[in-house]
Amino acid sequence: MEYMRIWNEVDIKEVETHIIIVDDKYGHCPGCKKIGIELKDLKKCPSCGREFKYVTSKEARGGKFDIVMRTRKKLPHLTFVDYGDYEHEIGKKKAESLFKV
Numbered sequence: 001m002e003y004m005r006i007w008n009e010v011d012i013k014e015v016e017t018h019i020i021i022v023d024d025k026y027g028h029c030p031g032c033k034k035i036g037i038e039l040k041d042l043k044k045c046p047s048c049g050r051e052f053k054y055v056t057s058k059e060a061r062g063g064k065f066d067i068v069m070r071t072r073k074k075l076p077h078l079t080f081v082d083y084g085d086y087e088h089e090i091g092k093k094k095a096e097s098l099f100k101v
């Protein structure tokens with residue numbers, strides 16, 4: 001199987017509320033901060049019930065896609081988001097909300 005990164009317009013709020021951050025073995029739910037979530041066939045956060053549609057990993061930074069392939073095998077129903085893009089958009093949103101106060 002070959003891989004390509006495809007650009008899409010997204011609703012950052014939608015991504016932010018349905019994403020799980022994973023490493024090689026486990027996941028971390030940014031919603032309730034639960035760590036050590038088993039990945040196999042995961043659809044919802046076992047702790048807060050958040051529905052997962054997107055996944056990202058710090059380990060995929062810099063285009064290292066071994067982790068992407070392994071994650072795709074475990075979670076084929078989730079869309080893999082580039083960690084740099086995610087971090088950048090979330091950071092931008094946080095900066096904007098600081099100015100709104």
Ligand SMILES: [Zn+2]
Nearest residue numbers: 029032045048
């Ligand atoms: Zn959760």
